[in-house]
Amino acid sequence: MRLGLLGLGHVGCGVVQLLETQSEAIALRLGEPLEVGRVLVRDPAKPRPVKVNPDLLTTDPSAVLADPAIDVVVEVMGGVEPTGAYIRQALQHGKSVVTANKEIMADQGRDLLALAQEQGVDLLFEGSVGGAIPILRALLDSLTGSRVTRILGIVNGTTNFILTQMAEEGQDFAEALAEAQRLGYAETDPTADVEGHDAARKLAILSSLAFSTDVRSGDVLARGITAITSDDLAYARRHGLACKLIAQAEDQGGFVAAQVAPAFVDARHPLARVKGAFNAIYVYGDGLGESMFYGLGAGGVPTGSAVLGDVLQAARNRRSRVAFSRPLPSRGLAVRSAREAVSRFYVRLETETHASAAADLRRLLLQHGVTLSSFLDQPGQNRGQARFTLVTNPCTLGALEDALQAALSLPWVRAVGALVQMLDLQAGDLAVELPPTVQVEERRMLGRLDVAGPGEGGW
Numbered sequence: 001m002r003l004g005l006l007g008l009g010h011v012g013c014g015v016v017q018l019l020e021t022q023s024e025a026i027a028l029r030l031g032e033p034l035e036v037g038r039v040l041v042r043d044p045a046k047p048r049p050v051k052v053n054p055d056l057l058t059t060d061p062s063a064v065l066a067d068p069a070i071d072v073v074v075e076v077m078g079g080v081e082p083t084g085a086y087i088r089q090a091l092q093h094g095k096s097v098v099t100a101n102k103e104i105m106a107d108q109g110r111d112l113l114a115l116a117q118e119q120g121v122d123l124l125f126e127g128s129v130g131g132a133i134p135i136l137r138a139l140l141d142s143l144t145g146s147r148v149t150r151i152l153g154i155v156n157g158t159t160n161f162i163l164t165q166m167a168e169e170g171q172d173f174a175e176a177l178a179e180a181q182r183l184g185y186a187e188t189d190p191t192a193d194v195e196g197h198d199a200a201r202k203l204a205i206l207s208s209l210a211f212s213t214d215v216r217s218g219d220v221l222a223r224g225i226t227a228i229t230s231d232d233l234a235y236a237r238r239h240g241l242a243c244k245l246i247a248q249a250e251d252q253g254g255f256v257a258a259q260v261a262p263a264f265v266d267a268r269h270p271l272a273r274v275k276g277a278f279n280a281i282y283v284y285g286d287g288l289g290e291s292m293f294y295g296l297g298a299g300g301v302p303t304g305s306a307v308l309g310d311v312l313q314a315a316r317n318r319r320s321r322v323a324f325s326r327p328l329p330s331r332g333l334a335v336r337s338a339r340e341a342v343s344r345f346y347v348r349l350e351t352e353t354h355a356s357a358a359a360d361l362r363r364l365l366l367q368h369g370v371t372l373s374s375f376l377d378q379p380g381q382n383r384g385q386a387r388f389t390l391v392t393n394p395c396t397l398g399a400l401e402d403a404l405q406a407a408l409s410l411p412w413v414r415a416v417g418a419l420v421q422m423l424d425l426q427a428g429d430l431a432v433e434l435p436p437t438v439q440v441e442e443r444r445m446l447g448r449l450d451v452a453g454p455g456e457g458g459w
């Protein structure tokens with residue numbers, strides 16, 4: 001079996017490294033050796049952390065895509081074009097394709113899988129979500145005995161690393177991002193990660209598989225973590241909460257709602273304990289109850305491990321003259337905007353000092369149907385400034401966003417600092433109990449800091 005690699009960067013090198021260190025085990029599992037036939041790169045002269053015969057490197061895509069000696073093409077070059085065209089060409093040449101490209105699979109996956117089936121070959125993409133975590137194959141196979149109702153988790157290691165650094169090392173966002181870039185967890189342009197777009201692509205793939213319906217990245221409402229400050233994380237800590245960028249999608253009977261947003265979760269919940277570049281994905285279903293998939297969510301070697309697993313599957317299938325891939329079924333569910341989802345929210349508003357600010361803000365929120373369970377009025381960072389920290393009663397995200405938009409038109413409101421979902425998760429047996437002394441301390445802080453609301457009806 002011969003592989004053609006498109007790209008020899010982080011993931012490509014991870015694949016080559018694993019191929020080298022595990023060549024015997026792979027040959028045993030496959031029944032024959034697996035070798036690299038050709039590798040497409042941009043710059044053949046570039047130094048690489050793995051040893052590859054320089055004669056195998058090429059800058060000509062057709063040397064990989066049209067070489068009859070290559071059985072499986074591994075696309076790990078990233079980007080949408082020309083990458084999408086290369087995947088199509090490889091499939092049209094009768095090669096199986098393995099990709100880790102979430103951008104392409106989120107929005108073109110359905111068409112490409114149909115093409116793969118037409119050609120009687122495989123298109124496998126486990127590495128595109130959750131790095132080494134085997135979540136996609138589980139959703140496509142093992143979990144299909146249940147009706148999946150909800151998916152929820154941490155699917156972006158970069159933002160999780162940044163939030164962990166901010167919470168545990170007291171760094172601000174810029175410092176934590178710089179640290180992530182220094183360690184290779186964040187790209188030079190981190191926009192896709194920190195604005196939630198990368199997580200939205202992964203959630204689109206997860207939702208399409210879990211709910212058997214067509215969810216594209218544009219259907220996922222994405223809010224990132226750039227507005228989160230160490231003050232918000234300090235608030236979370238004082239209240240026994242942790243801040244995470246959560247991707248969540250739900251089959252609400254007839255339609256799907258999907259969003260990526262910062263959320264406060266109970267610090268005892270296992271999701272709160274997912275640190276650094278790790279990912280965790282919960283799957284809820286009628287038959288299966290609640291399952292959590294946890295592991296290294298990115299990195300060249302962990303992702304290379306998922307990619308190589310797919311390569312072995314594709315290679316075995318070619319030997320048996322079968323194909324594993326099939327078009328994704330679609331129930332044609334509508335995708336409803338997550339603005340209609342109901343939750344409690346934490347909001348930090350930065351204002352100028354203004355005599356009737358508190359009353360005006362409450363009135364404005366009430367006009368949009370938003371009532372509060374907690375309202376904290378503090379001095380701002382500088383003289384003449386104030387900060388309002390609110391927690392709403394359950395309301396729609398849309399109503400709250402409209403109210404905050406209206407607040408921004410008030411001359412003394414400077415900025416909506418942070419808007420974070422208060423995620424009420426039932427952790428069941430998975431809850432991690434904190435020692436009683438910590439709980440007492442948290443309750444004490446809660447009592448001291450929050451101005452109690454008037455109860456059920458809100459403010």
Ligand SMILES: NC(=O)c1ccc[n+]([C@@H]2O[C@H](COP(=O)([O-])OP(=O)(O)OC[C@H]3O[C@@H](n4cnc5c(N)ncnc54)[C@H](OP(=O)(O)O)[C@@H]3O)[C@@H](O)[C@H]2O)c1
Binds near residue numbers: 041297
């Ligand atoms: N890195 C991760 O942790 C991770 C995790 C999950 C999924 N992924 C996905 O895996 C894919 C690869 O990511 P990566 O981090 O390995 O990327 P990377 O380090 O930037 O590597 C990209 C490779 O592709 C080659 N390449 C790019 N454009 C090319 C072109 N037009 N023609 C020829 N060669 C080209 C580059 O060649 P040169 O080396 O010569 O420049 C490089 O070897 C992406 O889709 C990414 O989203 C990555």
